[in-house]
Amino acid sequence: MASIDIAGITKNFGNIEVLHGIDLDIEDGEFIVLVGPSGCGKSTLLRMIAGLEEVSSGDITIAGRRVNDLAPRDRDIAMVFQSYALYPHMNVAGNMSYSLRLRRTAKDRIAQAVSGAAGKLGLEPLLDRRPKALSGGQRQRVAMGRAIVRQPKAFLFDEPLSNLDARLREQMRAEIKRLHAELGATSIYVTHDQIEAMTLADRIVAMQGGVVQQVGTPLDLYDRPANLFVAGFIGSPGMNFLPGRYDAAPGPAVILADGARIALPLDPGLAPGAEVTLGIRPEHVALGESGGMEAGVDLIEPTGLGIILHLSLQGVGLKAFTADRGVLNSGPSIRVSLPSAHLHLFDSAGNRVALR
Amino acid sequence: MRNFRLIGTVAHRLALLVYIAVALFPLYWLLKIAVTPDKLLYTEGVRLWPSHITWSHFRFVIENSDFPIFFRNSVIVSGSTAVVVTALSSLSGYALSRFSFRFKFWLVGLMLVTQMFPLVMLVAPIFKLLSPLGLTNSLTGLVIVYTAFNLPFATFLMQSFFDGIPKDLEEAAMIDGASQFTAFREIILPLTLPGIAATLGFVFTAAWSELLFALMLISGNDAATFPVGLLGFVSKFAVDFGQMMAAGVLALIPACIFFLLIQRYLVQGLTAGAVKG
Numbered sequence: 077m078a079s080i081d082i083a084g085i086t087k088n089f090g091n092i093e094v095l096h097g098i099d100l101d102i103e104d105g106e107f108i109v110l111v112g113p114s115g116c117g118k119s120t121l122l123r124m125i126a127g128l129e130e131v132s133s134g135d136i137t138i139a140g141r142r143v144n145d146l147a148p149r150d151r152d153i154a155m156v157f158q159s160y161a162l163y164p165h166m167n168v169a170g171n172m173s174y175s176l177r178l179r180r181t182a183k184d185r186i187a188q189a190v191s192g193a194a195g196k197l198g199l200e201p202l203l204d205r206r207p208k209a210l211s212g213g214q215r216q217r218v219a220m221g222r223a224i225v226r227q228p229k230a231f232l233f234d235e236p237l238s239n240l241d242a243r244l245r246e247q248m249r250a251e252i253k254r255l256h257a258e259l260g261a262t263s264i265y266v267t268h269d270q271i272e273a274m275t276l277a278d279r280i281v282a283m284q285g286g287v288v289q290q291v292g293t294p295l296d297l298y299d300r301p302a303n304l305f306v307a308g309f310i311g312s313p314g315m316n317f318l319p320g321r322y323d324a325a326p327g328p329a330v331i332l333a334d335g336a337r338i339a340l341p342l343d344p345g346l347a348p349g350a351e352v353t354l355g356i357r358p359e360h361v362a363l364g365e366s367g368g369m370e371a372g373v374d375l376i377e378p379t380g381l382g383i384i385l386h387l388s389l390q391g392v393g394l395k396a397f398t399a400d401r402g403v404l405n406s407g408p409s410i411r412v413s414l415p416s417a418h419l420h421l422f423d424s425a426g427n428r429v430a431l432r
Numbered sequence: 433m434r435n436f437r438l439i440g441t442v443a444h445r446l447a448l449l450v451y452i453a454v455a456l457f458p459l460y461w462l463l464k465i466a467v468t469p470d471k472l473l474y475t476e477g478v479r480l481w482p483s484h485i486t487w488s489h490f491r492f493v494i495e496n497s498d499f500p501i502f503f504r505n506s507v508i509v510s511g512s513t514a515v516v517v518t519a520l521s522s523l524s525g526y527a528l529s530r531f532s533f534r535f536k537f538w539l540v541g542l543m544l545v546t547q548m549f550p551l552v553m554l555v556a557p558i559f560k561l562l563s564p565l566g567l568t569n570s571l572t573g574l575v576i577v578y579t580a581f582n583l584p585f586a587t588f589l590m591q592s593f594f595d596g597i598p599k600d601l602e603e604a605a606m607i608d609g610a611s612q613f614t615a616f617r618e619i620i621l622p623l624t625l626p627g628i629a630a631t632l633g634f635v636f637t638a639a640w641s642e643l644l645f646a647l648m649l650i651s652g653n654d655a656a657t658f659p660v661g662l663l664g665f666v667s668k669f670a671v672d673f674g675q676m677m678a679a680g681v682l683a684l685i686p687a688c689i690f691f692l693l694i695q696r697y698l699v700q701g702l703t704a705g706a707v708k709g
């Protein structure tokens with residue numbers, strides 16, 4: 077187990093810089109999830125920590141030792157690939173024990189470690205099988221097993237569940253969480269999946285375009301997104317954004333494009349007339365209240381758990397989420413209001429303006 | 433709809449049949465003439481099978497000619513060439529597939545250029561190079577020349593097989609604690625067995641049937657290979673077709689055995705199950 081420090085990391089592929097100075101301190105035993113849109117450099121960062129990509133500048137320190145120039149095998153780190161990368165010519169036991177055999181671990185220790193890991197992952201009946209005789213979920217488990225037999229300093233996961241179907245993904249997610257609670261190993265986990273990020277992470281690192289946008293606990297990012305990118309990226313369905321202007325008198329408020337006045341809970345200290353973006357999560361949009369504004373109902377999506385309504389508020393799209401099935405019978409329009417306690421405000425540069 | 437599919441299947445099978453017939457017909461003719469008694473060869477006209485057959489050509493070739501020596505030489509030369517070329521090309525093919533290095537583009541270009549020369553042009557310079565080294569009239573000399581000529585193509589062949597193996601696999605091995613060379617040897621190479629078999633087969637056949645250099649670099653029967661030996665049946669006044677064809681049939685045997693040995697790997701897709709699926 078170990079802490080990992082990343083200081084001022086950049087990465088160039090030829091002339092193109094894809095990571096622009098990443099700083100991140102990961103504590104011993106922490107579970108870090110990297111999220112961000114495709115191509116933002118998550119895999120590249122992970123591969124640099126693993127030693128599969130060279131560091132263009134900056135330092136990576138694992139357990140107090142600078143590892144920039146260490147080969148992957150000397151970093152004592154395990155990685156689970158999206159493709160699983162199982163060795164096709166070895167059976168499950170062979171795949172799991174390969175790292176130990178390379179280290180010339182004693183035979184009985186290997187057998188012990190393999191059966192321990194197989195037990196944790198329910199792989200005992202499959203130890204003699206080749207990877208091609210396994211289902212996707214079983215292959216995924218073998219890949220996990222290969223990582224845990226070694227008891228490495230840290231685990232790296234690059235979208236390990238993205239090739240599984242939804243149900244299996246849910247199951248493996250819970251399993252990974254359980255394994256982490258049990259092993260307490262420092263882990264860095266790359267995913268596209270909101271729920272994986274929210275449920276697994278001690279801290280989430282939201283990246284865009286090779287830059288870290290925000291680091292914080294899942295609820296930090298959910299409740300206090302640092303900018304428009306994080307606000308829009310975290311949460312599903314995504315946060316609604318309404319462009320408008322700040323107005324200070326009579327009380328602090330945002331004037332939307334159509335002239336509607338949305339009161340703010342406190343004075344954010346902006347210049348009157350400043351362009352701002354108002355944000356509100358779909359589940360916080362209040363529906364059917366008397367007062368409020370009139371919104372057209374474009375589309376109703378029942379998910380079972382709740383209902384997603386696609387509304388248009390004077391030409392601006394607005395999504396609302398509610399558990400109240402009464403809205404299924406609403407007519408072509410519905411009254412909505414935006415409770416000030418749940419509003420988010422962003423300045424013209426897209427950065428968060430504190431309202432709480 | 434169903435009729436169309438039926439017609440399609442029939443046409444497909446027919447096409448395969450025609451292809452096989454065309455490909456095998458020369459071999460059949462070889463065998464036919466090898467067993468046709470000399471006196472029937474011209475008298476019976478063009479027939480698919482002679483009215484009676486004889487093994488005397490085979491007996492003569494084995495007992496009274498230098499063919500066993502030619503054979504031995506050919507096996508030595510082709511076998512060594514195949515092994516040496518395959519060993520070298522699996523290294524160079526891996527390098528081309530996985531490493532990026534300076535002048536790689538030019539190196540590949542140069543290797544392609546070597547494939548464009550008419551070999552006849554090179555006979556004299558090669559002879560000049562080899563003779564002071566005492567490598568003319570020697571099997572070693574032939575192995576060296578064949579290795580040089582087959583290496584570029586074999587390298588490209590091996591490279592394409594390595595390209596087909598996911599990079600993730602050796603990266604996983606390196607994270608597991610292997611050096612790049614260990615990952616190559618223990619993970620990648622076993623998965624390239626079909627490629628290795630294909631390369632072995634290709635080079636073996638190329639060397640087995642090579643005539644030009646075998647003829648130019650070797651004089652006398654001691655170091656002659658079998659294609660050169662075959663020419664011995666063409667004399668100034670007549671061609672002994674029966675014996676020549678019998679020798680040809682015998683020459684097919686090692687090639688057949690060789691392919692029987694490697695065919696298991698040729699058809700096997702060993703990488704199945706490596707990644708998702």
Ligand SMILES: Nc1ncnc2c1ncn2[C@@H]1O[C@H](COP(=O)(O)OP(=O)(O)OP(=O)(O)O)[C@@H](O)[C@H]1O
Nearest residue numbers: 089090094112113114115116117118119120121268
């Ligand atoms: N070997 C390479 N050569 C050149 N550019 C590369 C290379 N590898 C990655 N890149 C570029 O670096 C950027 C980041 O890639 P990376 O794979 O890290 O993205 P990612 O965040 O993992 O995306 P995804 O979510 O799709 O996996 C991309 O723009 C990609 O095109």
Ligand SMILES: [Mg+2]
Nearest residue numbers: 118119120234
């Ligand atoms: Mg990626």
